[in-house]
Amino acid sequence: MTVKISHTESAKQFLDEASGLTNEAGNPRLKEVINAILHHTVQIIENLNISPEEFWAAVNFLNVLGARGEAGLLVAGLGLEHYLDLLLDAKDQQAGIEGGTPRTIEGPLYVAGAPMYDNEARLDDGQDPGTVLFMQGRVLDLAGQPLAGAVVDVWHANTHGSYSYFDGSQSAFNLRRRIVTDAQGHYRFRSIVPSGYGCPPDGPTQQLLTGIGRHGQRPAHIHFFLSAPGHRHLTTQINLAGDAYLHDDFAYATRDELIAEIHFNDDPKELVEKGLENRFAEINFDFVLHPSQKDDDEECRQRVRALEK
Structure with missing residues (x-):
């Protein structure tokens, strides 16, 4: 008893x-x-x-979790980061705020201070032999009007599922850029098609997930911060259509409105025009921002983030 x-x-x-x-x-x-x-x-x-044994096993788990730097990974895997989004969605609904590109989780792998470019940029450093990706679109307001001078802050993994800064083999800010939209709200970038990835198999997050009968895999995705004067900051990401884990993301970040169609092209004429020898991929995706309701709406939510030196 x-x-x-x-x-x-x-x-x-x-x-x-x-x-x-x-x-x-x-x-x-x-x-x-x-x-x-x-x-x-x-x-x-x-x-x-x-039991005392279970209690101290939990304490040790927290020690290992901190030593491995996986706390941010675990809160995503247990759905807590997604739950914060659900709470914000509910507050928006209660306030009558509808439409626009949905928010979704940031994850723990953003690095502040990426290089800034006007209108377009190349994200990769050319060292990863992945499939070349061209992505473009516009940043719009709720009325469909272009937002000039919006900042598209983008980051994603390489073909091994690793992120620069956290993976010391990659160059500084590889696959990380900030792009300022042109007068028509356009942004565009060249990169490589990212890979999905899983939790470190020997880490405490995967240990816990295995214990509750779950995997730790994520579909291929690309992260974004979107900001523009007079509009709410948006934290979101797109997941690439066709991925095996598209609707089984361990971090619960997939939303139907954020699934991006990816088209592969090996037309010889277009390869020549782009100076490529192998097929490339293309994504078109527009982002729609809400007008700001209060002073701090335009600011990214505060949390501890990495800063590249």
């Missing part, structure tokens, strides 16, 4: 003291959050009859 003491007055006083609610120092919001975490944690321990 499980003994429960978490709802007793003495237990409440103990957890209030442990979370700092009984002193005048510290951060009130942090105290409130820690107090809630402690209350829910002890209730889980009691309700599921967690």
